[in-house]
Amino acid sequence: MSLKERLTEDMKQAMKSKEAGKLHLSVIRMVRANIKNVEIDSKQELSDDGVLDVVAKEVKMRRDSIEEFKKGNRPDLVENLEQEVAILMNYLPEQLSEAEVRTLVEQAVVEAKAVSPKDMGKVMAVLMPKVKGRADGKLVNTIVRELLNQ
Template sequence: MTLKEQLSDDMKSALRAKDRERLAVLRMLLSAVRQREIDERIELDDAGVLALIDKMVKQRRDAETQYRDAGRGELADAEAAEVVVLETYLPDALSDQELADMVAAAVTQSGAQSMQDMGKVMGILKPQVQGRADMGAVSAAVKNRLG
């Protein structure tokens, strides 16, 4: 079962269970998937859907921070609740050691010697860590390794 099929099935289950919050998040997510597919005239695979979910989680976290800073706790709580639902579809996060091991393997595989080769290493790592690690942390780990 693809991730899109799972999302659709979960949306139907949330509809039957009358779980309004979960239903709203799943509808929003499926709508974003369809919109991306229409805009780019492609069929998203699981990696594409994961990238979209990762982006949506990041947006929700930013919005939550901004709402909390503005003293709008109820809106921040709503964003946090959406993050919880979205994160259920992301794979388990990588530990620092797992990330370091993946970076070391990618550096070896690409034959990178200096910071100029960072793009090669990131190209290898991005599909492997999508949704499992923050790309900023991955970039920092690669810079650390190459620098």
């Protein structure tokens, strides 16, 4: 079953569960709308990789918003967004731990023959396809900077 089909099936389930599934329903509808917008813009149907990109982008947007709402002392909005992130994470592949990311970064540094922070672009070019959708970009960026600055 493709990721788009899974979203459709989950949306149907959320509709059937009425009040209990309202948050699920709104999050899934929003993701499906964004997928449709990307498809319209690109004039082609998205593959599972494309759908993963959209879902990962939605997660990133919510995590950024959570940080801002925490600064603004809005725990009500933070809690709501955290629930939305939890729902969206169900559609992403299992996330890599920090140790696993660190190992992949070390391999990418060797593969890209990077020796200074100026080589960060080379390392990221090698690394990002390996961690796509499975690790937070900020974490990857932080670890790469840390290793290249040694």
